[in-house]
Amino acid sequence: MSVLEVSHIYKKYGHGADVLQDVSFTMEKKQCLGLVGESGCGKSTLARCLLHIEPIDQGSILFENTPLHNKSQRSLRPYRRHIQAVLQNPSAALNPKLKIIDSLLDPYRQFGGQAKLNHFHYTSARNFASQLLEAVELPASLAERYPHELSGGQKQRVTIARAISIEPAILILDEPTSSLDVLSQASVLRLLNGLREQLGTSYLFISHDLSGVYAMSQRIMVMQGGKIVDHFEKEELLASDRHPYTQELIAMFE
Numbered sequence: 479m480s481v482l483e484v485s486h487i488y489k490k491y492g493h494g495a496d497v498l499q500d501v502s503f504t505m506e507k508k509q510c511l512g513l514v515g516e517s518g519c520g521k522s523t524l525a526r527c528l529l530h531i532e533p534i535d536q537g538s539i540l541f542e543n544t545p546l547h548n549k550s551q552r553s554l555r556p557y558r559r560h561i562q563a564v565l566q567n568p569s570a571a572l573n574p575k576l577k578i579i580d581s582l583l584d585p586y587r588q589f590g591g592q593a594k595l596n597h598f599h600y601t602s603a604r605n606f607a608s609q610l611l612e613a614v615e616l617p618a619s620l621a622e623r624y625p626h627e628l629s630g631g632q633k634q635r636v637t638i639a640r641a642i643s644i645e646p647a648i649l650i651l652d653e654p655t656s657s658l659d660v661l662s663q664a665s666v667l668r669l670l671n672g673l674r675e676q677l678g679t680s681y682l683f684i685s686h687d688l689s690g691v692y693a694m695s696q697r698i699m700v701m702q703g704g705k706i707v708d709h710f711e712k713e714e715l716l717a718s719d720r721h722p723y724t725q726e727l728i729a730m731f732e
């Protein structure tokens with residue numbers, strides 16, 4: 479069953495050239511869809527359009543069959559909960575002046591404590607923060623610390639905990655491990671995989687690195703110059719009819 483349907487979207491900044499050109503895909507429930515492509519091809523722009531940080535110029539975005547592309551910011555509010563993101567740099571994502579507990583609770587509070595939860599249970603701020611920290615395999619004692627008192631890997635786990643706190647249907651992961659060392663990268667990817675299975679969230683996993691995308695995704699899209707030039711099931715990666723650009727990426731991977 480599809481959770482997000484993106485059809486023929488176009489996006490440009492100001493009077494520049496199209497950064498996204500005729501991008502279409504669907505995201506299936508509980509699956510991870512990978513998006514790979516070189517720097518500057520438009521991956522983060524696509525993420526920002528899906529998060530409604532940037533408007534699209536043409537096309538449509540349907541969340542569980544409801545069109546989101548033509549909604550006002552006010553009428554988008556209930557849907558924002560369902561599409562959350564984890565971005566590249568956890569230090570920039572966490573407010574340095576807030577204790578971890580307050581960063582963790584921010585989305586739940588933004589939705590007025592009204593988010594109906596299935597996996598987590600809100601009884602008190604402290605207890606909720608402990609459940610979230612436990613989900614990302616961090617000790618509850620970190621709740622009282624400030625971001626500068628955590629390692630990069632711990633900070634990224636906190637941003638993941640915060641993103642899943644309101645149990646979104648979709649999590650956009652834009653290069654979530656690129657600022658981490660190799661060991662932390664592997665453990666964060668393992669954690670994300672486990673959480674997808676536990677929570678039933680759909681992921682859009684964005685990276686310039688095909689090996690990471692391959693490890694995480696059931697389906698893979700390849701972007702070049704703002705277009706999706708290839709789109710296939712993971713098992714079809716080595717099929718002979720792959721796009722020449724995909725073949726270039728595979729050659730780098732081998």
Ligand SMILES: Nc1ncnc2c1ncn2[C@@H]1O[C@H](COP(=O)(O)OP(=O)(O)OP(=O)(O)O)[C@@H](O)[C@H]1O
Binds near residue numbers: 515516517519521523
């Ligand atoms: N706010 C903006 N205003 C104008 N141009 C922009 C803006 N954001 C991105 N661009 C341009 O759009 C194109 C796509 O950028 P985008 O950040 O989406 O690529 P990307 O594939 O995510 O790259 P990277 O992997 O390096 O993050 C680039 O040419 C970039 O310079």
